[in-house]
Amino acid sequence: EVQLVESGGGLVQPGGSLRLSCAASGFTVSSNYMSWVRQAPGKGLEWVSLIENAGRTSYGGRTYYADSVKGRFTISRDNSKNTLYLQMNSLRAEDTAVYYCARNLCSSTSCYGGVDYWGQGTLVTVSS
Amino acid sequence: QSALTQPASVSGSPGQSITISCTGTSSDVGGYNYVSWYQQHPGKAPKLVIYDVSNRSSGVSNRFSGSKSGSTASLTISGLQTEDEADYFCSSYTSSSTVVFGGGTKVTVL
Numbered sequence: 087e088v089q090l091v092e093s094g095g096g097l098v099q100p101g102g103s104l105r106l107s108c109a110a111s112g113f114t115v116s117s118n119y120m121s122w123v124r125q126a127p128g129k130g131l132e133w134v135s136l137i138e139n140a141g142r143t144s145y146g147g148r149t150y151y152a153d154s155v156k157g158r159f160t161i162s163r164d165n166s167k168n169t170l171y172l173q174m175n176s177l178r179a180e181d182t183a184v185y186y187c188a189r190n191l192c193s194s195t196s197c198y199g200g201v202d203y204w205g206q207g208t209l210v211t212v213s214s
Numbered sequence: 215q216s217a218l219t220q221p222a223s224v225s226g227s228p229g230q231s232i233t234i235s236c237t238g239t240s241s242d243v244g245g246y247n248y249v250s251w252y253q254q255h256p257g258k259a260p261k262l263v264i265y266d267v268s269n270r271s272s273g274v275s276n277r278f279s280g281s282k283s284g285s286t287a288s289l290t291i292s293g294l295q296t297e298d299e300a301d302y303f304c305s306s307y308t309s310s311s312t313v314v315f316g317g318g319t320k321v322t323v324l
Contacts, residue, residue: 121313123260130301130316130318131252131303195247196248196307198246198307198313199266199269200250200262200264202265204261
């Protein structure tokens, strides 16, 4: 059974840092495209970042970011722990949201056509 | 990257059909067949309903269908049921190699 369990959320002051973790089971993180999506309280979904699968090297995989977090957030994975991460630096009040870890669905044509598994989310609150 | 445009709310009676639109540009919805739709009930994680414009996710009722014309994608729910009451979000791949979501549509079953 595929499961994604996020952790690491909490209250942080503006300008601070936080690292979110997403422990996966039932599949191999490095073999899949993985995403982070966030949702501010009472608002819609916002795509944050994506990491492509590792390919032949097991350690490769291009990364992509929303303009709103580029240069501040870093997506990565630890193959030995089968875990996805989101390092968040220089946090702002507008980063306050529930952060979801998600696995991209890969069809015959692309891995960008949808996300089929989501974690339960972890709340990040940026406030002084 | 601007969010895709969805109506804020759509309503219908049980058994009726409703359609939710999702309008983008030639750089996202109009340029790729990588549109997906998600259903989200209050306090829950989103659930994939449709991927690659018109493919139903595993286990999703065939009452849900997706389509696209130009830069506008649509989700149709036929035979509306009370459990369909939820928020629905569309999403698309973009020419910037990013993903953009719509603002969301609240579906109310009257």
